[in-house]
Amino acid sequence: MTTTGEDDESTQTDYEIAQSVETDPIVDVVEPFGLSEDDLELMGEEKAKVTLEAIERIKREKDDDGKLVLVTGMTPTPLGEGKTVTTVGLGQAFNQIGKDALVAVREPSLGPVFGVKGGAAGGGYSQVLPMEDINLHFTGDLHALTSAHNLIATMLDNHIKQGNELNISVNQVNWPRAIDMNDRALRETVVGLGGDVTGVPREDGFILTAASELMAVLCLADSIEDLKARIGRIIVAYDEDGDPITVDDIGATGAASILLKDALKPNVVQTIEGTPAFVHGGPFANIAHGTNSLIADDVASHLSEYLVTEAGFGSDLGAEKFMNIVCRFGDMEPDAVTLVASVRALKYHGQEMWPPDLDELEAEDVDAVERGLENLDKHVTNLQKFGVPVVVALNRFPGDTDAEVDAVLDHCRDELGIRAAESTVFGEGGEGGIELAENLVDAAESESEYEPLYDIDAPIKEKIETVATEIYGADGVNFSSDAEDDMERLTDHGFDDVPICMSKTFHSLSDDASKKGVPEDWTLDVNEIYPSAGAGFLVVLTADVLTLPGLPGEPAAAGMDLDSDGNVSGLF
Structure with missing residues (x-):
């Protein structure tokens, strides 16, 4: 796989970088990992679905699973801190250090693609391709x-x-x-x-x-x-x-099953560097569990030494659900967790004036970085409660200074006593994640004692209180009268012995989006609890959560265009 563009990388958009890559046929990309053309339903040369028959065969033939690395993050800014680009870049980095690795991420939704976030296929030199297809209609x-x-x-x-x-x-x-x-x-x-x-x-x-x-x-x-x-x-x-x-x-x-029979088959594509990537499913990370499909994780873990997968939002939402819901249903355990942080997010949580001016976050401010470390520390502590090694990935942006970066890495290594590495996979691809990958190999091969946070048979109220106090840092939980009635009714209907899926703002560790850092002296308000009986968990509503977002004042769609030759612009 080669790049043909000659422009300086700093001037190229994600789309232009993606277009500069000469991709290999997907059949050739997956063949070294044990998938043949007969195992695929091709959708052009670059995309394919893996047949269910192939998945069953692979599970029979390959008993051992590869190492599972979960990518999560600290409480993000509204701009995001780079979990997907880190996930894709890590998969490339593992392969660069001689480890057979696969990537598994969620499919983008057209809502966010045309709304605030834009595309969701990674970025820079750590993208999944073909990015325009993945961000738009993909495989339907x-x-x-x-x-x-x-x-x-x-x-x-x-x-x-x-x-x-x-x-x-x-x-x-x-x-x-x-x-x-x-x-x-x-x-x-x-x-x-x-x-x-x-x-x-x-x-x-x-x-x-x-x-x-x-x-x-x-x-x-x-x-x-x-x-x-x-x-x-x-x-x-x-x-x-x-x-x-x-x-x-x-x-x-x-x-309904007929309409979903093909959608059940996982999609496989490739990264810029030719690492196979499963892109399948995309549930919300608040009212649902926020990860790609279990069926994709299952087949990928049987085909590789390392599987890198991602959980949505910060670790208080995505990783908590991965540990307490996904691992239970998928009968799997993560061998290591990558906690993505950024200097920008640390300064965001360390601002003395509120609300912070996002433009002000571009200026060097080591003091603000150090004040914001309390948020990072809380996420690290939370993840360690599950008994899995944690490695901090500092996703470095071009404007980050050495002093800011050193403040974070030194804090992680010297004060927290955990592994940490700078990541530059956006601009350098897999090469920019080699140190991070090496740290994760050490972590994944160390002793791990994964354990869910709560007993599945515990009362509904106890499970909610455990997550609220242990993960969010609440002093306690205030249940509305409706929520109390819900718990009684759900228990009567036999829905009390399933995991809980907490629906909460991702802008804060608390249920108040305006509270940054690590909020103290607060009580979590639970308004409603309802069964997601098909999925197999209870959804706990702690605040108003928009299940249908709106477009912003300047939607990403307004900057997109298509020229007479069919070239797309503005899709990033």
Whole structure:
């Protein structure tokens, strides 16, 4: 794999860098790792899905799993700190030091792509390719999920219109429509208007496809049979007696499964340096578990010495869910965790004036960096509670000074006593992550004693209080009367012996987005608890969480264009 561009890297956009790379056929990329052309469903030369038959064969033939490295982060700034670019760069770096490594990340959603964040395929010289396809329609997984979700919604409303044999309460329908676009105008809607011929009027709304329980189900299912079982037990409404109505009850399981049968197969592409990368699934990291699919992790771990995967948001959300939910369901244990930090984020948490001016974070301020280290320290301490070695990856930006970088690395090594390394994989690709990869090899080969934070059979309230106090640093939990009723009802229905999925702002360790650093003297407010029965966990709402974001004042879409030759600009 070679680059053909001659422009200085500092002047090239992510798209231009991606276009300068001559990719290899995906068949050639995966062949050294044990996948043949017969194991793939090709979608052009650069993209493929791995067949379910191949996955079963690989699991039978290869008993040993590779080392699992989880990439997570400190509490980020609104601009993000580079978890995905670190994940991709690490996969490349492992291969550069002679370790067979694969990468597994989530699929981008069109909402964020055209909204605030832009593309989500890594960046610079640590990208997954073809980046424009991955960020847009890719292999159609998001479209299939949207269709399956809305089919269930359609059949639910049709059942109500055609006599409502199940006695569904129209005021207790909790399965909205879905759309893969940040369209705030659709958050709250009314359906069924127009008389008897149209349907039964009721309040409704839309969520982002990534927020659908179907996305979580797809990412946790390990076979078609498991997929169907999970879809069938999704609760879509309640009847007049308060009993749950499922997808099975309205007869939609088979049809929804048909729409998702190809989406279940993991997608494989390549990084800029030719490292195979599984890009599959994309659940939210607050109302769901926030990682790529278990089926992709499973096959990748059987094919490689090292698998690098990523958890969404900061470690208080993504990594906590990975440890307490994903590892339980996937029967796996991380061998090491990479905690991504940045000088920018540390200064953000160390600002004496609030709110901070993001532009001010570009100026050197070692004192602010040192004040912000308390946030990093809390994340390190949290991760160590799971018994897994932690390595800090300082994602270096061009404006970071040596004094700022040294302050962070010295603190980690001398005061925290943990491994830490500077990462420059954005500008240098795998070469910029070699020191980090070497530290992770040492960490992954050291003794690990992974253990979830709470007992799965503990009462619902105890599990919530454990996460709130141990991970977030709350003094305690205040449960609303509705939440108390929810816990009683869920226990009666047998939903008390499953993991909990805490829905909380990612802007703070607390439930108040304005509180930075490590907030003290606060109580977590729990407003509602509901079952994500298909996924297999309870969702705990601690604040208002937008399941359908809106576009910002200057959406990324406004800067995108397509020229007469079909070249894309503005997709980053």
